[in-house]
Amino acid sequence: MKNLSRGITGRIGKFGTLLVLLLIIVILSIxxxxxLSLKNFTNIMRQVSxxxxxxxxxxxxxxxxxxxxxxGSTLAFAGxxxxxFASAGNNIAAALSGIGIAxxxxxxxxxxxxxxxxxxxxxxxxxxxxxxxxxxIVTGGFPITNLNDTFRQIGGxxxxxxxxPIIIYAVLAVLSHLILAKTAFGKxxxxxxGNKEAAHLCGINVKLITFLVYAYxxxxxxxxxxxxxxxxxxxxxxxxxxxEFDAIIATVIGGTSLAGGIGTIFGCIIGALVVGxxxxxxxxxxxxxxxxxxxxxxxxxVSVILDTYRSKAVKIRK
Amino acid sequence: xxxxxxxIILVLTMILxxxxxxxxxxKEDTKETGESSDKSKKIAYCINSSTDTFEVYVYEGAKKxxxxxxxxxxxxxxxxxxxxxxxxxxSICESGxxxxxxxxxxxxxxxxxxxxIADEYEVPLVSAVRQCQSAWVxxxxxxxxAGKMQGEYIVENYGEKLDVALLVGILGSxxxxxxxxxxxxxxxxxxxxxxxxxxxxxxxxxxxxxxAENWIQSKKNIDVVVANNDEMAIGVGxxxxxxxxxxxxxxxxxxxxxxxxAAMEDGILTASVFxxxxxxxxxxxxxxxxxxxxxxxxxxxxxxxxxxxxxxxxNFKEYMQ
Numbered sequence: 001m002k003n004l005s006r007g008i009t010g011r012i013g014k015f016g017t018l019l020v021l022l023l024i025i026v027i028l029s030i031x032x033x034x035x036l037s038l039k040n041f042t043n044i045m046r047q048v049s050x051x052x053x054x055x056x057x058x059x060x061x062x063x064x065x066x067x068x069x070x071x072g073s074t075l076a077f078a079g080x081x082x083x084x085f086a087s088a089g090n091n092i093a094a095a096l097s098g099i100g101i102a103x104x105x106x107x108x109x110x111x112x113x114x115x116x117x118x119x120x121x122x123x124x125x126x127x128x129x130x131x132x133x134x135x136x137i138v139t140g141g142f143p144i145t146n147l148n149d150t151f152r153q154i155g156g157x158x159x160x161x162x163x164x165p166i167i168i169y170a171v172l173a174v175l176s177h178l179i180l181a182k183t184a185f186g187k188x189x190x191x192x193x194g195n196k197e198a199a200h201l202c203g204i205n206v207k208l209i210t211f212l213v214y215a216y217x218x219x220x221x222x223x224x225x226x227x228x229x230x231x232x233x234x235x236x237x238x239x240x241x242x243x244e245f246d247a248i249i250a251t252v253i254g255g256t257s258l259a260g261g262i263g264t265i266f267g268c269i270i271g272a273l274v275v276g277x278x279x280x281x282x283x284x285x286x287x288x289x290x291x292x293x294x295x296x297x298x299x300x301x302v303s304v305i306l307d308t309y310r311s312k313a314v315k316i317r318k
Numbered sequence: 319x320x321x322x323x324x325x326i327i328l329v330l331t332m333i334l335x336x337x338x339x340x341x342x343x344x345k346e347d348t349k350e351t352g353e354s355s356d357k358s359k360k361i362a363y364c365i366n367s368s369t370d371t372f373e374v375y376v377y378e379g380a381k382k383x384x385x386x387x388x389x390x391x392x393x394x395x396x397x398x399x400x401x402x403x404x405x406x407x408x409s410i411c412e413s414g415x416x417x418x419x420x421x422x423x424x425x426x427x428x429x430x431x432x433x434x435i436a437d438e439y440e441v442p443l444v445s446a447v448r449q450c451q452s453a454w455v456x457x458x459x460x461x462x463x464a465g466k467m468q469g470e471y472i473v474e475n476y477g478e479k480l481d482v483a484l485l486v487g488i489l490g491s492x493x494x495x496x497x498x499x500x501x502x503x504x505x506x507x508x509x510x511x512x513x514x515x516x517x518x519x520x521x522x523x524x525x526x527x528x529x530a531e532n533w534i535q536s537k538k539n540i541d542v543v544v545a546n547n548d549e550m551a552i553g554v555g556x557x558x559x560x561x562x563x564x565x566x567x568x569x570x571x572x573x574x575x576x577x578x579x580a581a582m583e584d585g586i587l588t589a590s591v592f593x594x595x596x597x598x599x600x601x602x603x604x605x606x607x608x609x610x611x612x613x614x615x616x617x618x619x620x621x622x623x624x625x626x627x628x629x630x631x632x633n634f635k636e637y638m639q
Binding site for chain 2: 231
């Protein structure tokens with residue numbers, strides 16, 4: 001009996017999220033016939049692309065056993081600078097400065113965490129406040145609107161029928177997956193999250209890897225900032241609030257353990273789609289905003305409960 | 319032992335970072351208020367949150383007026399948290415001010431906790447934009463008026479048989495409840511006006527856009543979208559633009575500030591309700607001066623009402639500067 005339940009939880013761990021996603025799609029399609037269409041699928045993919053890209057970085061950070069609470073604010077800060085350049089017509093400077101600023105925030109996060117060893121929760125919480133403040137300082141809280149039309153293509157344009165944000169999302173998914181699954185760096189990331197001491201004893205430069213993971217998170221946030229700023233055609237210091245939580249939710253639902261050491265990019269895409277489908281489906285059904293909050297809250301709790309069972313199952317197997 | 323050292327370092331860094339933040343803020347403020355030689359009057363401007371775009375416009379109006387008059391205006395950020403706002407207001411009063419302009423974070427209570435601080439330091443308290451029921455004077459519009467104007471505009475221009483989608487701000491906030499209630503009050507008089515969607519986009523453009531995309535995907539008919547503010551309405555407009563539906567759906571917001579007016583020029587926003595921003599800030603400062611001069615005594619809360627104006631495609635150019 002014990003064996004059986006172990007086997008089931010183990011299997012739920014592997015394919016559970018995919019099953020949950022399919023179940024959600026089936027239920028929503030029955031309730032709202034327009035839900036299941038190619039157009040709506042692209043719509044959902046485009047919507048999740050911004051937090052989805054952030055969650056690629058988040059997946060790596062969480063696999064090392066860390067957490068990053070700053071991307072929402074960093075995104076706003078980078079977005080403001082992007083908008084300044086894009087409204088002046090200089091798109092290359094806009095893109096580079098956006099990635100540069102987000103990278104800088106990531107480098108500071110990673111550097112301080114690696115060198116001082118303070119908990120990532122504290123460091124990135126501090127960065128969350130600082131980046132939000134910096135975003136406000138850029139223009140004193142005013143939004144920057146009316147960016148140029150070429151720049152708006154990044155978030156609004158498409159190649160054939162595929163919107164550009166989805167293409168960027170897909171490219172970064174492949175890149176992140178390759179880095180995580182096929183490189184020595186990726187293996188070190190898992191090793192650190194599994195057991196820091198053991199990783200250190202095996203000759204892994206724990207500090208350097210930690211630093212690089214947060215830097216990667218910064219780059220992802222910068223790219224997400226470019227897409228979002230372009231989509232909404234404005235830089236606004238109040239944008240991106242709680243995006244880090246959306247990214248964390250997608251990551252955790254996708255099977256990445258908050259305890260570290262476990263997680264995949266594939267899972268994180270599925271997780272983002274679960275959140276995206278629920279958001280889209282409930283809105284299309286006209287479910288009241290109050291109930292949507294309750295639903296999302298419950299989803300987070302259930303996914304963390306699943307995570308707890310999963311890590312238990314893994315421990316038993318070990 | 320190791321834990322102890324780590325925790326001490328943690329506490330130290332936190333204190334240091336706080337101290338660093340504090341000193342930076344101060345510098346910023348003195349710079350913002352300008353090097354006025356006339357330091358006879360100093361007013362604290364306790365804003366609810368420095369990330370609230372509209373409130374920043376109001377503050378800018380107050381600041382501009384103060385610069386002209388040589389009054390020192392100190393911006394105090396409540397960070398969207400009542401407790402933070404109260405303690406910061408206490409600190410700024412302690413440093414010595416002649417009056418306080420308050421944009422309360424929370425407007426559901428009577429605001430007596432703010433009045434208590436003001437009374438302790440014997441300074442007049444004037445609330446701006448958002449109402450503080452215990453202030454000497456409240457400078458504000460009547461929030462429900464804006465929703466009513468939106469509703470009446472819709473019926474007048476689009477008829478009495480409509481499918482309306484509604485986008486509201488942060489649930490439970492005063493502006494959200496009053497604007498929504500008064501709008502629904504007007505619409506409910508017409509049995510053939512249906513509210514097909516009602517969603518919350520937290521005052522934000524990006525969230526408004528995502529929700530509107532989902533509405534469009536549902537393929538339900540929508541004639542008019544009404545939003546509690548312009549930013550959310552612009553998000554809807556951008557989603558409609560991407561689906562080539564701008565012609566079919568009217569989008570109506572509230573605020574009509576620079577961003578909203580620019581969107582009206584682009585045809586993304588159909589109409590909006592103008593809530594004077596800079597003017598409101600200026601009036602708040604004038605009211606504080608009136609309080610100091612003894613025009614208001616604070617015994618009974620008075621209301622200086624600011625009027626809304628409907629901004630449409632015909633007249634939006636008059637509001638552009």
